[in-house]
Amino acid sequence: MGKRVGMEVAIASAEAAALCKFDVAAVYPITPQSHVAEHLSDIVNDGRVDASFITVESEHSALSAAMGASATGARVVTATSSQGLLYMHEVLPITSAMRLPIVMLIANRAISGPINIWNDHSDIMPQRDTGWISFFADNGQEVVDMTIQAFKVAEHREVMLPVNVNMDGFQLTHMVEPIIMPDQGEVDRFLPEYVPYATLHPDRPVSMGTLAMPEIYAEAQKAKNVAIVNSKKIILEVWKEWEKLFGRRYEPIQAYRTKDADVALVTMGSMGETAEIAVEELRKQGVKAGLLKIKLWRPFPFAELRKAVQGIRVLAVTDRACSFGGPGGPVFSEIRSALYEEPVRPAIVNYIIGLGGRDVQVEDFMEMVRQAARGKLSEPYVFYGVRG
Amino acid sequence: MTTVKKYTKSVVENFDLYAPKLVSKEEFFNAGHRACQGCGEALAIRLMCKALGKDTVITNATGCMEVISSLYPTTAWTLPWIHVAFPNAAAVASGVEAGLRALRRKGKIADRRVKSVAIGGDGGTMDIGFQALSGAMERGHDMLYVCFDNEAYMNTGIQRSSGTPFLASTTTAPAGKKIPGNQVWKKNLAEIMVQHNLPYVATASPSYPLDFMNKVKKARRVKGPSYIHCLVTCPTGWRSASETCIKLGRLALETGIFPLYEVENGVYKLTVEIPEKRRPVEDYLKLQGRFRHLTPDQMQVIQARVDLEFKKLQNKIDHSVSWV
Ligand SMILES: Cc1ncc(C[n+]2csc(CCOP(=O)(O)OP(=O)(O)O)c2C)c(N)n1
Numbered sequence A: 001m002g003k004r005v006g007m008e009v010a011i012a013s014a015e016a017a018a019l020c021k022f023d024v025a026a027v028y029p030i031t032p033q034s035h036v037a038e039h040l041s042d043i044v045n046d047g048r049v050d051a052s053f054i055t056v057e058s059e060h061s062a063l064s065a066a067m068g069a070s071a072t073g074a075r076v077v078t079a080t081s082s083q084g085l086l087y088m089h090e091v092l093p094i095t096s097a098m099r100l101p102i103v104m105l106i107a108n109r110a111i112s113g114p115i116n117i118w119n120d121h122s123d124i125m126p127q128r129d130t131g132w133i134s135f136f137a138d139n140g141q142e143v144v145d146m147t148i149q150a151f152k153v154a155e156h157r158e159v160m161l162p163v164n165v166n167m168d169g170f171q172l173t174h175m176v177e178p179i180i181m182p183d184q185g186e187v188d189r190f191l192p193e194y195v196p197y198a199t200l201h202p203d204r205p206v207s208m209g210t211l212a213m214p215e216i217y218a219e220a221q222k223a224k225n226v227a228i229v230n231s232k233k234i235i236l237e238v239w240k241e242w243e244k245l246f247g248r249r250y251e252p253i254q255a256y257r258t259k260d261a262d263v264a265l266v267t268m269g270s271m272g273e274t275a276e277i278a279v280e281e282l283r284k285q286g287v288k289a290g291l292l293k294i295k296l297w298r299p300f301p302f303a304e305l306r307k308a309v310q311g312i313r314v315l316a317v318t319d320r321a322c323s324f325g326g327p328g329g330p331v332f333s334e335i336r337s338a339l340y341e342e343p344v345r346p347a348i349v350n351y352i353i354g355l356g357g358r359d360v361q362v363e364d365f366m367e368m369v370r371q372a373a374r375g376k377l378s379e380p381y382v383f384y385g386v387r388g
Numbered sequence B: 001m002t003t004v005k006k007y008t009k010s011v012v013e014n015f016d017l018y019a020p021k022l023v024s025k026e027e028f029f030n031a032g033h034r035a036c037q038g039c040g041e042a043l044a045i046r047l048m049c050k051a052l053g054k055d056t057v058i059t060n061a062t063g064c065m066e067v068i069s070s071l072y073p074t075t076a077w078t079l080p081w082i083h084v085a086f087p088n089a090a091a092v093a094s095g096v097e098a099g100l101r102a103l104r105r106k107g108k109i110a111d112r113r114v115k116s117v118a119i120g121g122d123g124g125t126m127d128i129g130f131q132a133l134s135g136a137m138e139r140g141h142d143m144l145y146v147c148f149d150n151e152a153y154m155n156t157g158i159q160r161s162s163g164t165p166f167l168a169s170t171t172t173a174p175a176g177k178k179i180p181g182n183q184v185w186k187k188n189l190a191e192i193m194v195q196h197n198l199p200y201v202a203t204a205s206p207s208y209p210l211d212f213m214n215k216v217k218k219a220r221r222v223k224g225p226s227y228i229h230c231l232v233t234c235p236t237g238w239r240s241a242s243e244t245c246i247k248l249g250r251l252a253l254e255t256g257i258f259p260l261y262e263v264e265n266g267v268y269k270l271t272v273e274i275p276e277k278r279r280p281v282e283d284y285l286k287l288q289g290r291f292r293h294l295t296p297d298q299m300q301v302i303q304a305r306v307d308l309e310f311k312k313l314q315n316k317i318d319h320s321v322s323w324v
Helices: A009-019 A034-045 A059-071 A082-087 A092-097 A125-130 A140-155 A184-190 A214-246 A271-284 A302-308 A330-339 A362-373 B011-022 B040-052 B064-069 B089-105 B122-127 B130-138 B189-194 B209-221 B242-254 B281-285 B296-319
Strands: A003-008 A024-026 A052-054 A076-080 A103-108 A133-136 A163-168 A176-181 A253-256 A263-268 A289-294 A296-298 A314-319 A347-352 A381-383 B056-060 B081-083 B115-121 B143-149 B200-204 B226-231 B261-264 B267-270
Touching: A003 A009, A009 A034, A009 A076, A009 A103, A009 A140, A009 A163, A009 A176, A024 A034, A024 A059, A024 B089, A034 A052, A034 A076, A052 A059, A052 B089, A059 A076, A059 A082, A059 A092, A059 B089, A059 B130, A076 A082, A092 A125, A092 A214, A103 A140, A133 A140, A133 A214, A140 A163, A140 A176, A140 A184, A140 A214, A184 A214, A214 A296, A253 A271, A253 A302, A263 A271, A263 A330, A263 A362, A271 A289, A271 A362, A302 A330, A314 A330, A314 A362, A330 A347, A347 A362, B040 B056, B040 B064, B040 B115, B040 B143, B040 B209, B040 B226, B040 B242, B056 B064, B056 B089, B064 B115, B089 B115, B089 B130, B089 B143, B115 B122, B122 B130, B122 B143, B130 B143, B143 B209, B189 B200, B189 B226, B200 B209, B209 B226, B209 B261, B242 B281, B267 B296, B281 B296
Parallel strands: A024 A052, A024 A076, A076 A103, A103 A163, A133 A163, A263 A289, A263 A314, A314 A347, A347 A381, B056 B081, B056 B115, B115 B143, B143 B226, B200 B226
Antiparallel strands: A003 A176, A133 A296, A253 A289, B200 B261, B261 B267
16 A cells, blocks of 8 residues: 655655666756656665666757667656756657657746746647657646556557656645655556567667658658557556556546536646635635646547536636747647537637746636636736736 | 887787688678768778677667668668667667666566667767767767768768868858868867777778778777777768779878777777878878869968877877776
């Protein structure tokens, strides 16, 4: 049986990776991910996991080394944040194209400029279309659970794709939270040994990462899309199994008091917990508020979203990143386009919030719901509470 | 002109007598690839693979060699091979090494040594891949990096790199009416690798195949990082006749432009004898269209620099001491 502990979430994420007995870690430090990097190396250097820790000289090399190791058949973990994730960008789509099931822990942080170390989602959003499965955690428990789930999903023979687990920088990484840490036996029963499909070894030589002409490049892209779309089925299976074994339920979109809701907030990441309190407060005041928390960003859960919004009059979608000169935040444009074909669909407004660590309090979420309830905003998207 | 004072006989010399007979008939870099006629890089890779043997994993940086050898669904490689991107061959190969090491230790793969070898062009090694190379070498992985230096970004159309020689004409440093080609001297990467305290660093050329293969074998045996800088002719980029591929490598040595040496635990040693009286650099330059615009004065500037570099190398050969 797992044990309830009080643990910093960054450290807990590294502990979760240790429970998965990774073979290789290749990590470059960056705030607010550094505790993950440091703790992974503690785990290796104390001999708690029999693994190699590669002290790479950059994030580009972190993911590149992770790929090299994964291609030999090793179970590999890496972690990064912000500028580091941007620095990896070149390598991200190659990882998924080569179907290497690497797990990456991301401590989400704003991107420069101006330079800012605090939390938002502007680092992960530009990576949206790189073919990685993306989980978003609300709290420390979810970070731990999703990290372990990530290996199982990634390495599943019908998936074979890299997975990133997003945890909000500071808001999650640096919080000490009560977490039920699964024990080794439980994880061993849940997570089988990784059996790679093809590896770099002279006993069975293969060429990986070859050149594709136009006659086949498009098919390769389509194949990657098919793989990630189909991964949802496996993700749902893994989550069901998790619930059976550990009693904690995971869904692509978690609904909170939406059954009779008139206005629902949409969040991704740790702000969901603040929004829950706002919903409770509004309910006390007689406002029929609800909340949808997105846990699975890629593959995007279209069917689940359509089901989740039924009966809701207005959706107030929050975004923690900008799409400059675009239609609004990335979550908003995704949701709006997902619902376009629906005969009956809610009105959708967009609040861009919490950029670069800007505090968003319970009262702010309440105000967003009140504004949204009145109908259309003056603009298609609003930088909530931002001067200028 | 300086003459060579000390040519230390190496194992290569003994090896020379019977080595051709011993060279593996097995091909790991196979015919049917799409390299240009007279490509020194493709030839060098073929020789390198023979010297490395079966228990090798190759990581290839983006560049001519990846393009000509891996057109899906074909491959020239019968060694395990991976290509990821342009700047990161050293990093990927370091991960290959770490992965193989961990899996072997944990009994998940056969218990025998498989060498991780990264290869890249001068661009992928000396420029965009420089940081990854430095990192991988500094970390002490059991891996070999071989740079195949054809002195420009050939894959993308002969653009200048930090391996491009002084005054060579390239498509981004053309011999213009005002500026006569590349304005700076070639970066000495082998020397920079020596400064990483590598147990083994060597320069090589497919024009001296046994010397090259012997160095590859030596580097393979090193339990740690090693580096070989291999100068390879590119007839397309050098604007030279295909059939002069081997000859140009020899002239590079005979003029002293590209001496073949190795540095073992800090000790410098020439591995191929350089004629007492070195040939003038002009003999090398005049066979290549990329130097066609050079005036006699400019050739003299190059000659003086080659003499100086040669003297510097000679000095190291005479005075270097082993650190083991
Ligand atoms: C990040 C990045 N920048 C630029 C390129 C374009 N590119 C591909 S190969 C190459 C040059 C390769 O030159 P070199 O490494 O010298 O190898 P060669 O082709 O001469 O063998 C360039 C510039 C790329 N693929 N990736």
